[in-house]
Amino acid sequence: MPTTAAPLIEVTRIYAEPAAIDLPRGREMAARWPQAEIVPVESHWRIPELHGDEANVRRWVRIKREALVLGVKKSISVRPNGRSADFIAPSTANGCAMACAYCYVPRRKGYSNPITAFTNIEQIMGGVARHVKRQGAKPEPNQCDPHDWVYDIGENSDCSADALLGDNVHDLVDLFAGLPTAKASFATKYVNRDLLDWDPQGRTRVRFSLMPAAMAKLTDIRTTPVPERIAAIDDFVEAGYEVHVNFSPVIVAPGWLDEWRDLFRQLDAAISPATKAQLACEVIMLTHNAALHEVNQGWHPKAEEVLWRPDLQEPKRSENGAINVRYRAATKRRYLDDFLALLAAELPYCRVRYAF
Template structure:
């Protein structure tokens, strides 16, 4: 992937005053002893970052050089039922990568660097208590055959977070000790430090994949697709359950040929052991008018692929926002074609869910 110093080269830390009261906060400060520190009342309200339209011009620089450190206030867990049974309280928010379709900037403003949360013990205990209340998984479902699954990285990429502190190592260790649950997160980065975390089958990593020539346009600052595919067996041998996300599926002239080539590359690269346990999620692109406007300020080329009002329609999201999705009726037909192509080229790859 992008060398670590090019992906994250922290020069400024915005932090809530209480951060130094936590061991993880002190560890982060010690890791970056010479950088500028700026105290802020809230990690959610930093005027120079959030909602600052002028930050568009510095979008990538801010992601590389700025870190926000705070205390996670809400520790509630939410039901999911798609990728996981439950969404765990996040140990981070934001990302050093800059995928053009990412939904987080819609909620957090223009610049969206990594925010790390330091009250990781409280987060871990909230997850443990919740799992204990669940008891055993009563029957297999689309999420898992035996365990409750908790999504750990809803608003960021844990592979990159792991470059900055031990939050991810602690989460992997936590799930080793919870007998009826496993953790899960999706990633577009290959961080081989995670290979030493000893997940013992209790953490699922989901490598997000798309045709490489499209990823070069929209997956900004991420690991190359070939590197992600090549990592699948390494992470499996290290004790992770390894799935893939075909996400987002972007429709354009020639998309079927590109996906066919990707499926063939996966099939020709991964081992029989990886194939035997491989499952996938399929997620067609959802876009947003506000994000479209932001992208025009820093990466208009991506919008040639993402902004297709000729085949998209407005739809209100579960969170109440107005999003653009591929048109009803046609979306179902395209999804059926995608699944048929997958079944033809990778019949062993079970589709856990698709939308």
Template structure:
């Protein structure tokens, strides 16, 4: 559906990890009173951020004005350190990934033209990092032992009660500024919230160095979101190269972490079988020889809503991402919302291919779900 260059093998990429450096950091008055904020400030200063301001109140102003694209650019270069509201402190069900959702932040520093958050978050897309970290993580303790996805699944019961950390953010993309991910992994690894709890997060970044030596007790599964070369090159701005993600995947697996692939969003681009076949082969090469490998896969096809399409076209007016309702099938939720997915024939063809090729090229991978 989208022309592209012929797929080429992805080789592990040497060099420093891809990190995001905001132009400015705003700290709300309430966040300034939180103990963890001092650590965030220390990390931001160490990373080279020079514009760090403590606000007199708790509202974020000054982001609007100009075109939608200008607002987008201003917001995406801003990190706001805020206090998570009460609504964000109560874990929410998040099937089919995990039992519950825990939010360390809200917003993402990447520039993916298919952004999953478009249309689901209101206002300018500023990244908000939560300073009241103890309050946020407390939900793990109150909800461990409960849930309906892994807690009640015969196939996934060994994972315990799972808590997804990447529903509304990419926590690894912010870790060099927050330290929240390492703290959560260490606490869960030490059993601070009970033996039932385990964490999950997915990422498009590769800065895993600070996580490799943590005592994680195999209670955190890190999944790397990867895509075929023509999709990743064209639509995943501001992220680590897929080769770097695969190198990080291998490093985490060798450090004893359970790992995973989030193949998303899968698109039937021109020669998609060859492109995705190359991706699966690259994964197999990266993980070759890893002892005790625990690998899962989650496959998510591309979809959009009328609201997300409108937002994305405002952010990326020149995008070549296919979002043509006439070429899609509407799928309605029980709440009356609609999203546009690929037609039944395309979905069946892709599902059949991915299921077979995943089993053939990565026989140790467990497919958790296809959607």
């Protein structure tokens, strides 16, 4: 099984659209890795040696550590969401340096899918700022936030890891710090303490994803260990971030509720009264995918023993038309109810923003 001994990112090859590396941000990112080979590509979507090649399963983690793709974001549209955020901001990256066995991101480009960073950051930021201005003040509270419009800036990547490559995420945090009616939001499984030196002014919500440590060790490959994520929460609150937690994915396995009880108690013991006063969470039950199951069989079959459970799961068509599998509706409701009852008993101050 892959180890986390090597650095999370150690770029040796940069695949770059010419227009992307010609922009100032592209040149800045390439300059961070002066020894890296520059490989021109026509499109960040079509790089055969990275995407769509089953042989890459054998090099899954190495590609994630050593490859960086630079592209230009073509669509600067903002999409409505309504679950975790009011809106999904145009991505400044897709792909990930981490390798969580259940992650949906590899389904888009296929196989390893390292980070693609978009270098037209000024255009992206301009589109977000104009959208925020058009919304005006938020008229009423909702599950996303009681006061502000919330924009997810990390739908297809982990912003904490993206920040290792360049200043895109920092620029977005600075942007939202100056927008009085909106805040940025992103989920993360990586503790990047460089973010503690930024000045978010309460306008960026960091959602630390948590699950029981043993399950995370099996399925959250190349991520920051869960105890370290918990230990960072107070520091991020003190640095001016709003910090929520994602209890996700919730994976049903023998003893799963006992393991979650232990996690809730670890979290409760670790965080300050100030953190507890602003804490909220999301709860997301596991969704898996047959194609990803087949990929995982080639590099991490042990994880599939808990992720691929035909005895407990049923097909589900997602919003984008893909066929996934989830826990059967009737039993999923029972699992979720049991989880929420345990959460309420152990962390009564932790408001549930949404659960599904």
